[in-house]
Every structure is written in C-alpha cells, then in structure tokens.
Amino acid sequence: MVDFVFAALAIITIVSAILALEAKEVVYGAVALALSFVGIAGFFALLDAVFLAMFQLTVYVGAIAVLILFTVMLVRREQWLKIKEGVYRTAGVVAAVIIALGLGYLVYASAFTHATPTLEQAPFTLLGPLILSDYWAALVALSLVLASAVIGAVVLAKLERD
Amino acid sequence: MILEPLVNYLFVSVVLFAIGVYGLVTKKNALRMLFAVEILINSANLNFVAFTRYLHPTSVTGQALAMFSISLAAAEAAVGLAIILAVFRLRKDVDVSEIKGLRG
Known part of the structure; x- marks a missing residue:
C-alpha cells in the first residue's frame, strides 16, 4: 500500500x-x-x-x-x-543498475521489511539540547569547517586578481 | 501522521543513490558532477531520518546527524562552486577530462 x-x-x-x-x-x-x-x-x-x-x-x-x-x-x-559524455554513458548506466539492484535486493532481504510504523514520536525540541550536549564538539568543528570553507571560497573566487 | 513501511523510503533512497552514481560516472561537466554529489548526499540524509523515525522513534539522533550532513554539504557546495569558478576563469572550460594541470 x-x-x-x-x-x-x-x-x-x-x-x-x-x-x-x-x-x-x-x-x-x-x-x-x-x-x-x-x-x-x-x-x-x-x-x-x-x-x-x-x-x-x-x-x-x-x-x-x-x-x-x-x-x-x-x-x-x-x-x-x-x-559529450561518450563511452562513459554505458559504464554509468551499468554501474547505476548494478547498485540499484544490489542495494535494492539488500533492503528487500533485510529485516527492515518488518519495521512497522509507530505513532510515538520525538518532539523536535530535543534537537537543540542533543546537539549542544552530546555533539557539542562536532558543532564546534562544524562551525570552524564552515568558516574556513567560506574564507576559502572567497579566496578561490578572487584568484584572478593575483 | 500514519507512515509508509520503512522499505519504501529505503527504495527511494537507493534509486536516488543510483542516479547520483550514474551522474558521477557519466558526466564530464564539473557542475553536473556537483549536482550528482548533492543527490548522493540527499539520499544519505533521507536514510538517516527514515531509520531514526522507524527504529528509534523517541530519539532525534538521526535528525541531528542529518543537520550536520546538510551543513557540511553547504560548505562543500561553496568550495566546489568556487573551484569551478576559478577553473572556468583560468581555462574558459569546465570539462573535467580537459583539466590536467595537476596530473603527475
């Protein structure tokens, strides 16, 4: 259904x-x-x-x-x-079909077909405390990554001026 | 909200993943390859949220991981687009099979 x-x-x-x-x-x-x-x-x-x-x-x-x-x-x-894509097209289609069939069979044969929907759910207000307690280190690292990525993007975009 | 069986989400995710791999293998246009990577990341995020909703319905860990993943994807897109812009300015081209400047 x-x-x-x-x-x-x-x-x-x-x-x-x-x-x-x-x-x-x-x-x-x-x-x-x-x-x-x-x-x-x-x-x-x-x-x-x-x-x-x-x-x-x-x-x-x-x-x-x-x-x-x-x-x-x-x-x-x-x-x-x-x-033009040329010869890689066939390889791409074959790779995609193999991956789709393989992973699809894996999912079909797994125990997840028995996973039933539940009505209980977590409120999204848990998200903030979880990120700030358990994952605070990841959050700090992510902020550094974002800052350096933006700075790097600006530097790369101004490359021509050199 | 009543839910689909979990496998339907997984099947959608698998199809998106296959499309992304197809694009990554096939395309020589750097922008299209970036599109393919974004599609791959999206299929992974869908898996995170679907698994946490069905197997751990009272936790939001998967959503937190998906949030981190989306933020990382934003950083990756910014850098990737800047690289594409820089390469285009230098070479007037975005065909990745023609960009051989760093080949050893």
Whole structure:
C-alpha cells in the first residue's frame, strides 16, 4: 500500500533528480535539482522531522540551489553544449543498475521489511539540547569547517586578481 | 501522521543513490558532477531520518546527524562552486577530462 502523498513525492524527487543530470541546459538542471531538494524536504516532513524539513528548505533550496543557479548563470557559455559524455554513458548506466539492484535486493532481504510504523514520536525540541550536549564538539568543528570553507571560497573566487 | 513501511523510503533512497552514481560516472561537466554529489548526499540524509523515525522513534539522533550532513554539504557546495569558478576563469572550460594541470 503506497500513500498518495508518498508516491507523488517519490515521483517528483526521482524525476527531477534525473532531469537535473540530463536536461540540455545546465540552468534547467539547476532548477530541477532545487525541485528535487524540495521533494526531499517533503519526505522529511512526512517522517515527522518538521524542523529538519524547514532546515532543508532554508539551507538547500534557499542557499545551495540559489548559489548553484548563480554560478551556472555566471559561467554559462554555449560551448558547454559540446561536452559529450561518450563511452562513459554505458559504464554509468551499468554501474547505476548494478547498485540499484544490489542495494535494492539488500533492503528487500533485510529485516527492515518488518519495521512497522509507530505513532510515538520525538518532539523536535530535543534537537537543540542533543546537539549542544552530546555533539557539542562536532558543532564546534562544524562551525570552524564552515568558516574556513567560506574564507576559502572567497579566496578561490578572487584568484584572478593575483 | 500514519507512515509508509520503512522499505519504501529505503527504495527511494537507493534509486536516488543510483542516479547520483550514474551522474558521477557519466558526466564530464564539473557542475553536473556537483549536482550528482548533492543527490548522493540527499539520499544519505533521507536514510538517516527514515531509520531514526522507524527504529528509534523517541530519539532525534538521526535528525541531528542529518543537520550536520546538510551543513557540511553547504560548505562543500561553496568550495566546489568556487573551484569551478576559478577553473572556468583560468581555462574558459569546465570539462573535467580537459583539466590536467595537476596530473603527475
């Protein structure tokens, strides 16, 4: 039994993920990628992770997708259309099919098919205390990583001035 | 909210992962490869949240890990896009098979 909302979200996410890679224009690909992120946020909301869904919308759709879109528009040239995939296409399709079948069979044969939905759920207000107590070291490291990444991005983007 | 069986989420995640691997193997456009990496990260995040919802419904550990993962993905996208911009300025091209400057 598949819920209608779940099926719609799955179709949106998977089709736009394919479209992100296969669209003729990279700009359309970037927009499709943003749509795929929105679908994932819908899955998070469906899994009762409401805060994470908002986080995904803010960071992924609001920041990363827009950043990608800006970059695509900034460096767009017609010659991109001439980049051809060639011989790697078959290898890519074969690898994807093998991975999908292998992992799919693994999931199908696992004990997770018996995992039943439960009605009890954790409030998202636990998230803040958990991050600030158990994972405080990861949080500090993450802030350093983010700061250095942003500084590095600025330095890289100004490379031409040297 | 009543839920799907867990395997459906896992199947969606597996399909997204396969799409991401396909893009990573196939594409030579650096931006498309970045798209593929983002799709891979998203499928992993979906697994985190789905597993914690079904197997540990009273904890939010998976959501915390997914939050860290999303933040790391943001940093990775920033650096990756800056590298693509720099390479494009130097070479007027983003074809990764043509970028051989660091090959030993």
